[in-house]
Amino acid sequence: MKLVNSYKFYELGNKLSALRALRAPVRTTDLFMPMMEAQTALDALLKGDPVTLTRQARQDGHRLLAKVGALFQQFFIDSATRKFRFPSGDEKLEAHELGLMQGLLEAFDKSLAGELEHMPCYALERQGLFAVEELVGNAQAVFPDSLLDTIPSFVRQSVTDAGRCLAVGLSTAAGNYLVRATETMLIRYAEVFLESSPLPRADRDWALLLRRLMSLHEDASRPSGKEDVARGHDRTPDRGVIQMLAHVKERYRDPMLARPEAELSAEEAMALFTISASLMTLMARQIRIHGDNEGGGTRDKGTSRGESPANESISAAMAANHSSIAAVSAIAAAEEEARRMVSGENGEMSPFYDLRLAQRL
Numbered sequence: 001m002k003l004v005n006s007y008k009f010y011e012l013g014n015k016l017s018a019l020r021a022l023r024a025p026v027r028t029t030d031l032f033m034p035m036m037e038a039q040t041a042l043d044a045l046l047k048g049d050p051v052t053l054t055r056q057a058r059q060d061g062h063r064l065l066a067k068v069g070a071l072f073q074q075f076f077i078d079s080a081t082r083k084f085r086f087p088s089g090d091e092k093l094e095a096h097e098l099g100l101m102q103g104l105l106e107a108f109d110k111s112l113a114g115e116l117e118h119m120p121c122y123a124l125e126r127q128g129l130f131a132v133e134e135l136v137g138n139a140q141a142v143f144p145d146s147l148l149d150t151i152p153s154f155v156r157q158s159v160t161d162a163g164r165c166l167a168v169g170l171s172t173a174a175g176n177y178l179v180r181a182t183e184t185m186l187i188r189y190a191e192v193f194l195e196s197s198p199l200p201r202a203d204r205d206w207a208l209l210l211r212r213l214m215s216l217h218e219d220a221s222r223p224s225g226k227e228d229v230a231r232g233h234d235r236t237p238d239r240g241v242i243q244m245l246a247h248v249k250e251r252y253r254d255p256m257l258a259r260p261e262a263e264l265s266a267e268e269a270m271a272l273f274t275i276s277a278s279l280m281t282l283m284a285r286q287i288r289i290h291g292d293n294e295g296g297g298t299r300d301k302g303t304s305r306g307e308s309p310a311n312e313s314i315s316a317a318m319a320a321n322h323s324s325i326a327a328v329s330a331i332a333a334a335e336e337e338a339r340r341m342v343s344g345e346n347g348e349m350s351p352f353y354d355l356r357l358a359q360r361l
Contacts, residue, residue, distance in 0.1 A: 003136060004121070008041075008050040015041040019068070024095035024314045026073040028087040039065065057115045059333075060108040067101050094124055103288045124167050127270065132167050139163020142277040147284040150291070152188060155280065157182045162273060171269035172262075178269075178276045179253045186245060189283045192291050193237045206249050213237045238286060248272070 001158060018034040042065050043050075046058060053061065071093070078085045124132045134141060140148075140156045140163075150157065158181035165174035183206060190209045191197040203209070220236040252272050256262050264272070 003133070004050045006050070008044070009116075012045055014039045016109070022093075022098060022102070024098045026098060027089060028091040028093060031071070031074060031093060032050070032086075035068055035076075039072065041069055042068070051119065054115055057108070057111040060104070060111045064101075064108045065103040067104050071097065071101065084201040120233060121360075122168075127166055127266070130166065133165040136162040139166075143281055143284070147281065147288060150284045150288045151280065152184060158184070159277065164359050166269060166273060169266070171266050172256075174269045175252060175256060175264040175272055178201075178272050179248070179256065180281060182245070182248055182276045183253070185280045185283050188215055188332060189237070189241070189287060192287050193235055195235070206245075206253065210242060210246055210249070213242050217242065218306040224254070235290060238282065238342070241279065243280050244275065244282075248276060248279065276317075333346075 015034075015037045022031075022034070030225070031073050031129035042061060045053065046061050046065065075087050075091065075093075076084060124136070126132055127135065139160045142159065143151055143156070162174040165177065166170070186206065186209060187199055187204055190213060191199050194212060196203070203222045214237075216235075217237050217239050251266075252268075256264075
């Protein structure tokens with residue numbers, strides 16, 4: 001798939017029309033701009049911008065480019081010094097030379113028209129508040145730049161692929177990419193808080209990890225756990241994150257695995273995109289807080305933690321867990337907002353406004 005700038009076709013037609021409008025005899029001083037602009041636009045097309053032409057149109061285009069180039073060399077390049085020269089006002093382009101050039105232009109025009117008539121071209125419509133150009137080329141922009149090196153490259157690529165699927169209306173495919181990206185991020189998250197890196201394959205079950213993370217959170221809520229937090233030895237997963245992970249598992253992942261024929265609607269896929277992007281951002285932020293202070297770090301370099309325990313202050317622990325206050329209600333709000341985005345009820349807002357739900361969580 002290639003992003004095509006359709007304006008380039010308009011620009012090409014405009015530049016070539018200037019050559020078609022010439023009438024003999026033509027003063028060479030009036031040829032400079034039409035010839036130079038036509039050469040530039042035609043050369044770009046023959047090099048594949050905006051599309052790659054087939055053999056016939058490409059051959060006719062090269063013949064026209066060669067003729068225009070030869071005339072430009074004749075009138076504007078000094079044959080002795082090979083430097084640019086501006087001709088005198090008395091020099092003119094003869095009628096037969098103009099006729100040859102315009103004949104080649106007519107042949108190219110016909111072959112190009114025939115090719116464009118049969119060239120597959122699809123217009124992608126805006127998906128609610130999602131800008132198509134962002135979904136197609138830069139969906140991973142949903143993640144803050146400061147966290148990109150904490151998020152595995154596989155996760156970033158999966159989100160990019162999900163954005164492209166959303167742009168072309170492949171909602172179920174987008175859901176699959178988002179679910180596996182979220183699961184990969186869950187494993188990285190569990191490696192940090194369960195102090196097991198790499199996590200054994202047998203322990204990578206989604207439900208098992210949620211139970212272990214919730215148990216760890218509950219242990220930290222007991223008196224002995226609170227004493228550890230007060231001493232700065234806090235490694236407590238966020239309850240809100242665990243709840244959101246459970247929601248994604250029960251609402252999206254499990255039904256898709258249980259029924260291969262299950263499909264996601266556009267509304268459901270957008271809701272999952274919003275929720276999973278917010279969720280992965282929260283996990284990455286907490287991985288950064290806990291992992292970076294372990295000594296080994298959790299950057300995208302193949303390992304997820306260091307050897308020594310985290311040493312966080314009470315305020316840092318409270319900041320890391322702040323999102324749990326409204327996690328459950330935020331999930332419902334995210335899904336409802338995604339539905340409104342599809343119907344366009346929110347009016348014009350900036351692209352990816354909805355993806356800033358991560359700040360609410």
